[in-house]
Amino acid sequence: MHDVPLIGPYNPDGVLAWETDGPRTARQFLSDVSRLADSVPDRPAVLNLLSSRYEFLVGFAAAMLRGQITLLPQSRAPQTLRRIAGDYRESYCLTNQDEPVEGIESVFLRSHGSLAAWPTRIPHIPLDQVAAIAFTSGSTGQPMPNRKTWGALTAVARATGARLQLTTGDQATVVATVPHQHMFGLEASVMLPIVHGLVMHAGRPLFPADIRDALAEVAGKRILVTTPLHLRACVTEGVRVPPLGLILSATAPLPQSLAQEAERHFQTEVHEIFGFAEAGSVAERRTIDGDRWRPLDGVRLAQDQAVWMVQTSYLPTPVRVPDRITVDADGQFVVHGRGVDQINIAGHRVSLGDLNQKLLEIEGVQDGVFFLPDEGADLVTRLIACVVAPGKTVEEIQQALRRRIDPVFLPRPLLLVPRLPRNDTGKLPREALLKLAEQQAEGLSHEA
Amino acid sequence: MTESFASSLERDLASLIVQTLKLKVDPATINPTQTLFGDGLGLDSIDALELSLAISQTYGYQLKSSDPEIKAIFSSLRALSNAIEKNRTK
Numbered sequence: 001m002h003d004v005p006l007i008g009p010y011n012p013d014g015v016l017a018w019e020t021d022g023p024r025t026a027r028q029f030l031s032d033v034s035r036l037a038d039s040v041p042d043r044p045a046v047l048n049l050l051s052s053r054y055e056f057l058v059g060f061a062a063a064m065l066r067g068q069i070t071l072l073p074q075s076r077a078p079q080t081l082r083r084i085a086g087d088y089r090e091s092y093c094l095t096n097q098d099e100p101v102e103g104i105e106s107v108f109l110r111s112h113g114s115l116a117a118w119p120t121r122i123p124h125i126p127l128d129q130v131a132a133i134a135f136t137s138g139s140t141g142q143p144m145p146n147r148k149t150w151g152a153l154t155a156v157a158r159a160t161g162a163r164l165q166l167t168t169g170d171q172a173t174v175v176a177t178v179p180h181q182h183m184f185g186l187e188a189s190v191m192l193p194i195v196h197g198l199v200m201h202a203g204r205p206l207f208p209a210d211i212r213d214a215l216a217e218v219a220g221k222r223i224l225v226t227t228p229l230h231l232r233a234c235v236t237e238g239v240r241v242p243p244l245g246l247i248l249s250a251t252a253p254l255p256q257s258l259a260q261e262a263e264r265h266f267q268t269e270v271h272e273i274f275g276f277a278e279a280g281s282v283a284e285r286r287t288i289d290g291d292r293w294r295p296l297d298g299v300r301l302a303q304d305q306a307v308w309m310v311q312t313s314y315l316p317t318p319v320r321v322p323d324r325i326t327v328d329a330d331g332q333f334v335v336h337g338r339g340v341d342q343i344n345i346a347g348h349r350v351s352l353g354d355l356n357q358k359l360l361e362i363e364g365v366q367d368g369v370f371f372l373p374d375e376g377a378d379l380v381t382r383l384i385a386c387v388v389a390p391g392k393t394v395e396e397i398q399q400a401l402r403r404r405i406d407p408v409f410l411p412r413p414l415l416l417v418p419r420l421p422r423n424d425t426g427k428l429p430r431e432a433l434l435k436l437a438e439q440q441a442e443g444l445s446h447e448a
Numbered sequence: 449m450t451e452s453f454a455s456s457l458e459r460d461l462a463s464l465i466v467q468t469l470k471l472k473v474d475p476a477t478i479n480p481t482q483t484l485f486g487d488g489l490g491l492d493s494i495d496a497l498e499l500s501l502a503i504s505q506t507y508g509y510q511l512k513s514s515d516p517e518i519k520a521i522f523s524s525l526r527a528l529s530n531a532i533e534k535n536r537t538k
Contacts, residue, residue, distance in 0.1 A: 206493060207500045209510040233497055237504055346494050380494050382470075407492035413472035441472070 003124040004154055006033075006061055009168045009197040012118045016194070017054040018173065018218055019202045024054055029061075030123075031116040036062035040107060045069045045091040045133075047081065047104065048181070054202035055109050056180045057190055059094045060132070064125050064150065070132045072181045074143060074277075074348070075406035078102065084135060084143055127151030134183045134277045137350045146183075146278050152314040156187055156280045157195035159296040163284050164246060164271065166196050166223075172245055173199040173218040176225035177211060180204075182347065183277040184250045188225045198223075206230075208237040221245035224266075228254045229346055229379050231262045231270075244268040249287075250275065251347025253335070259287035274335065276349070279310045279319040283333070292332045301327050308333075322349075343372050345408045346380050355409055359385065362400040364392045367420050370411060371433050384437050385411035388419055415440045451479055458529045465525070468502040469495050480526040496522065503528075508537030 010016055010026035017024040024032075036058055040046070046063050048070050050056040063070050071088060073080050078101070085091055085104045092105045100106040125131070131150045135143040166172065176189035193200040205214040211234055215222050223246045231249060234241075235258065244266045250273040259270045274293045275281035283293035295301065300311045302318065308325055309318035324336040338344060341351050352370055359368040368387040375381045387397055394414050401410055417440065421432035453459045462475035465484075469491065485491045491499075500511040509532050512518065521531040 203514075206497060206513050207511050208504075209512045210514060213512065213514060229494065229497065233501055236501055237510070379498055408494060410492075412470060 001127070003126045004150070005122040005124050006064070007122060007194045007197075014197075015199050017057070017200045017202050019052065019054050024202075027115055027118055029054075029058065030119060031114070032058045033061040033065065033123075034116055036109065037065040039110075040066060040068070040094070041092055041105075042066075043068060043090045043092050045071055045088045047071045047073065047085065047091055047093040047095075047101075049076065049093060049095040049099070049101070050109060051096055051099075051204070052202045053176065053180050053189060053200055053204065057194070057200070059109065060190070063094075064129065064131055065123055067129070069130050072132055072134045072183070072186065074135045074137055077402075077404060077406055079404045080135075080143060080406075087143075125150045127154075132186065134186070136277045137354045148280070149314065152280060152312075153187070153191050154195055155298065155312070155314040156296070157191040159298055160187070160192055160273070160281055160284070161196045163294075163296055164248070166192070166198065168197040170221045170245070171199070171219075172221035172223050173201055174223045174225055175201040175203075175205070175211070175214045175218065177205055177230045178225060178227060178251065178347070182251075183280060184273065184275060184347070185225075187275070187281050188248055188250070188273065192225075208234045208239040212239045212241050215241045215244070223248065227251045227347055228258060232258055232379055235261050235265050238265075241266065246271065248273060250281075252344060254287050256287060256291075263288060276322055278322070279312075279315060282310055282321075291334050292328070293335065294332055301325075301331060301333060303327070343383070345372075345382065348406055348408050350406070350409055355383070355405060358404045359387065359397075359401065361404070362389075362397060365389045365397065369420060369428055369433065370409075371428075371430065373434065373437065380408075382412035383409055384433075385414045386417050386420055386433060386436060386440075387414060388417060392416070413441070451481055453480055454526065455529065455533075457533060458525060461529050461532065462525060464502055464506060465499065468498055478525055480529070481524050483524060484522055484528070503532060506538075507532050507535075509535040 012027040013025050015023040016026045016029045046068050048056055048059045050059055060070050071084055073084050081101055082103055092107055093101050095106050097108045127150055129150045130147050131153055132148040134146045174189055174193045178185035180186055180190050201214055201218055203214050205211040222244045224244055225248045228249060247268055247270045254272050262270050269286055271284055271286050273281045274283040282299055283295045285293050298312050302309050302311050308321040311318045322342055323338055325333045327333040341353050343352060355370045359365060366388045370383050370385045372383055394416060398414055420428055421436055422428055458480050462478045466475045504510050521527055
């Protein structure tokens, strides 16, 4: 087998996606893909920033038919987009009409047109074709590319579907709160439906009321692909939703207590996926059953000296697990946390070294450091930055950071200090930073 | 020159935003017509989610991003305050 079809088992007039204005059939989808594939410029790569999940899929499929690689930036920060476009010089940007990206050639998707005849053979994509490159933030400040072949994407979707016992006959619809440009979003909300012949909801609901409405718009078995953050919001708000078939959560560890509450509230099982951009989805668990992860079929963890590597038939070389884990004799494993330099905020992973570097690049910043305080009661714990920049204001530095980094990493708060509490070796002990931040916070509240 | 609050709801909402999002600003200094997201207070979608929970719990108004007015509602403290005034149930 050297290639597999673009989409799984759909009837030509079966629904493939729900758009805001109604259903899109498989026939409509193939027409849309073929029309777009005929009209995109002849380039090796495309930045697909389309916000509708269905339109993103049309762009992704059209790019594959033209042999183009879809670039998935880790954030929409203009500097990140320009850096990637700089590295892939002949790329173009597929984007919404009202959101062109400055400095990059933008192509807009036309609204869907006439229906073409159902092809005698659904287009096939070679297994070894690089379909996408997912970028992660490296410690040097340069985005790190992770190549995803069509073979890897379809294999992960099949293994995930098998583990979750999804079948085509289910007529299930996937509603997702995660972005499709994110690796988990691509796998669980785009690849999972099209490989198994499921329906995808094109929206990306954010607020609890949006999630409730999106679930109410679709029929049949409903699968909610989401994050602990959205689950917490829905449970706190107490939204009433139609019966769910399954909840799939990823991007951050889901606390046991929240999983229990969510299972009670939504009357369904809550499963979690463990993965990372370099390898894709790796393992699954039903959260209330315990903290052990069960690798997906075909995934094996192997130790290479002090680090654990993921081995599969679809990854060309073993991939290092960025977290600290312990693996049992049966291959199941427990995750103990991120590596030293890595942090994760609401599913966005970044190296602190990368953030510090970007902070120090700002004109007028003499010294500065980002750090993550201990977790509090909030939905999300934010970073703090201590910065030495005489003559600069907090607003000026925030402004400069906003152009360089993903908004989730913007420091809350950013503290201007006369100097950093470096020790004799020039290092910054975490305790000293926490103390400094605390003193600053007190000072501010006295002023206020 | 900072514009002043037009109502006590605006003042309360400024405090709710600062408290909910742990912003290191004095609520009284928030300009009611300044943008909340992007360049203004620099809020993002996680803030929007946290804020929507606080607004729902305090005023009984559930925000929806499918609302065609959502961008306008979140454009400033004043716009948000007006939307709450119109839709509040508590």
